[in-house]
Amino acid sequence: xxxxxxxxxxxxxxxxxxxxxxxxxxxxxxxxxxxxxxxxxxxxxxxxxxxxxxxxxxxxxxxxxxxxxxxxxxxxxxxxxxxxxxxxxxxxxxxxxxxxxxxxxxxxxxxxxxxxxxxxxxxxxxxxxxxxxxxxxxxxxxxxxxxxxxxxxxxxxxxxxxxxxxxxxxxxxxxxxxxxxxxxxxxxxxx
Amino acid sequence: xxxxxxxxxxxxxxxxxxxxxxxxxxxxxxxxxxxxxxxxxxxxxxxxxxxxxxxxxxxxxxxxxxxxxxxxxxxxxxxxxxxxxxxxxxxxxxxxxxxxxxxxxxxxxxxxxxxxxxxxxxxxxxxxxxxxxxxxxxxxxxxxxxxxxxxxxxxxxxxxxxxxxxxxxxxxxxxxxxxxxxxxxxxxxxx
DNA sequence: CCCTAAAGCAACGATACGTTGCGTTTAGTA
DNA sequence: TACTAAACGCAACGTATCGTTGCTTTAGGG
Numbered sequence: 001x002x003x004x005x006x007x008x009x010x011x012x013x014x015x016x017x018x019x020x021x022x023x024x025x026x027x028x029x030x031x032x033x034x035x036x037x038x039x040x041x042x043x044x045x046x047x048x049x050x051x052x053x054x055x056x057x058x059x060x061x062x063x064x065x066x067x068x069x070x071x072x073x074x075x076x077x078x079x080x081x082x083x084x085x086x087x088x089x090x091x092x093x094x095x096x097x098x099x100x101x102x103x104x105x106x107x108x109x110x111x112x113x114x115x116x117x118x119x120x121x122x123x124x125x126x127x128x129x130x131x132x133x134x135x136x137x138x139x140x141x142x143x144x145x146x147x148x149x150x151x152x153x154x155x156x157x158x159x160x161x162x163x164x165x166x167x168x169x170x171x172x173x174x175x176x177x178x179x180x181x182x183x184x185x186x187x188x189x190x191x
Numbered sequence: 192x193x194x195x196x197x198x199x200x201x202x203x204x205x206x207x208x209x210x211x212x213x214x215x216x217x218x219x220x221x222x223x224x225x226x227x228x229x230x231x232x233x234x235x236x237x238x239x240x241x242x243x244x245x246x247x248x249x250x251x252x253x254x255x256x257x258x259x260x261x262x263x264x265x266x267x268x269x270x271x272x273x274x275x276x277x278x279x280x281x282x283x284x285x286x287x288x289x290x291x292x293x294x295x296x297x298x299x300x301x302x303x304x305x306x307x308x309x310x311x312x313x314x315x316x317x318x319x320x321x322x323x324x325x326x327x328x329x330x331x332x333x334x335x336x337x338x339x340x341x342x343x344x345x346x347x348x349x350x351x352x353x354x355x356x357x358x359x360x361x362x363x364x365x366x367x368x369x370x371x372x373x374x375x376x377x378x379x380x381x382x
Numbered sequence: 383c384c385c386t387a388a389a390g391c392a393a394c395g396a397t398a399c400g401t402t403g404c405g406t407t408t409a410g411t412a
Numbered sequence: 413t414a415c416t417a418a419a420c421g422c423a424a425c426g427t428a429t430c431g432t433t434g435c436t437t438t439a440g441g442g
Contacts, residue, residue: 009440011388030305032223032248037429046390051431053388109300109359114221119362126361154353154376161352162345168300169355170317171310185345186377200409202419228398237421242400244419 017043018050019064026103036060061107062118068104069125075132081140082187085159088133089179092160096167096174105168130156146187158186208234209241210255217294227251252298253309259295260316266323272331273378276350279324280370283351287358287365296359321347337378349377 021043025034036057040047054060076087095101108122133156140146146155162182166172212234216225227248231238245251267278286292299313324347331337337346353373357363 010438011440014389033305035429036431047430048391048432049389056431105360106300108362109297112362114224122362130361151372151376154372157353157356158349158373158376161356162348164356164360165348165352168359169296170321171299171303171313181342181345182349185342185349201407202409205420226398227400238399239401239422240420247400 014043014045014049015053018045018060019067021045022060022064023100023103026106027099031061031103031106034061058115058118062115062121065104065107065118065125066121068100069121069128073129073132075136077136077139081137081143081145082183084136084140085133085183085187086180088136089159089163089183090176092163093174093176093179096163102167105164109168133160155186159183205234205236205240206244209236209251210258212236213251213255214291214294217297218290222252222294222297225252249306249309253306253312256295256298256309256316257312259291260312260319264320264323266327268327268330272328272334272336273374275327275331276324276374276378277371279327280350280354280374281367283354284365284367284370287354293358296355300359324351346377350374 018039021039022034024042025039029035029038034057036050037047039060040050050060054063073091076084078084078087096105108118112119112122130153134152137146137150137152137155141148141150141152159182163174163179166174166178209230212230213225215233216230220226220229225248227241228238230251231241241251245254264282267275269275269278287296299309303310303313321344325343328337328341328343328346332339332341332343350373354365354370357365357369
């Protein structure tokens with residue numbers, strides 16, 4: 001092999017096992033209770049492997065965030081802006097309800113302030129997500145479903161932000177009905 | 192003394208020194224990097240005192256949250272809904288920019304999932320804050336500045352949520368200009 | 383089938399954890 | 413002012429996890 005890297009086979013199995021073990025451990029004891037040795041044990045992997053491949057806990061979390069962020073989510077295109085936005089927001093509801101999605105956001109919120117690489121990974125993640133949502137809005141703008149002088153990025157933020165606030169800050173439930181209420185209240189006057 | 196408690200004098204000094212040391216340590220190394228011994232050292236207090244008074248790291252953070260949450264913030268009443276809301280949102284901007292405010296929210300986001308007492312403290316905190324903001328909106332509603340069928344609580348959430356999203360999730364800057372944009376976009380069509 | 387990247391294993395010192403026993407300071411009371 | 417007990421300081425303890433190292437074993441890819 002040219003560069004000597006060996007990505008397939010055992011390596012990828014180890015990687016998958018470790019990342020899933022991290023998620024499981026986050027669920028069990030929270031981010032503050034993460035232990036490298038426990039992660040290794042749950043993943044059926046030696047502690048040494050973690051340090052050799054990731055170097056530190058921060059890099060491991062950073063990799064997890066990048067991994068979860070890399071999962072492509074489809075951008076809806078039904079021809080109706082409201083239907084597209086509804087689908088997008090319901091996707092956020094599902095993501096926030098899932099363990100992986102919650103771990104992703106929580107990891108960023110917790111670590112990003114003191115880990116530059118994680119902050120970059122997070123920035124890439126959010127810019128991609130918001131770009132997809134913004135594209136949806138711009139399609140609707142071309143169809144005349146929203147006025148041309150609308151601040152698209154701000155609109156996207158206003159749509160999704162309340163769900164994050166409830167999920168992580170005020171600890172209130174987030175479901176599709178709530179998403180619909182936010183959507184109606186935000187888009188209602190614009191139409 | 193009857194119950195044997197002794198709240199004044201040295202006890203309160205120690206408490207103040209410790210809580211301020213926690214905030215300083217959060218700034219230095221983040222929540223994940225909190226060490227009881229380092230906190231004790233910075234506060235000029237023995238490690239034993241921390242464990243005897245608070246029992247655990249989680250309870251210490253919980254107490255800090257309760258302490259910060261107990262600080263009364265004035266609810267503006269200028270006679271104009273938009274001015275009141277602007278003042279409220281600028282207050283949030285200031286709080287998020289301050290170390291204490293960021294530590295408060297971050298502590299809740301980090302620990303609340305696995306600490307029931309902290310979750311209760313956080314719930315009290317947010318319900319008080321949102322009640323104040325909702326009162327402002329209802330005053331405006333009585334003056335006819337907002338329609339009577341408006342969902343007040345949802346409106347408050349929609350106003351403040353984008354600032355929290357930027358500060359903690361997408362890691363983007365939050366200033367008064369942004370708060371004004373959110374306010375204008377959210378209230379513009381209602382008026 | 384070989385070569386070697388990658389994982390396993392075992393042990394290390396260092397650090398922080400949480401706890402205990404005992405002596406000292408200090409606040410509140412009589 | 414003197415007394416009492418709550419609160420803190422101090423020192424030491426065993427434990428757990430950290431992060432690292434040297435060496436051996438496994439298994440993927442040419």
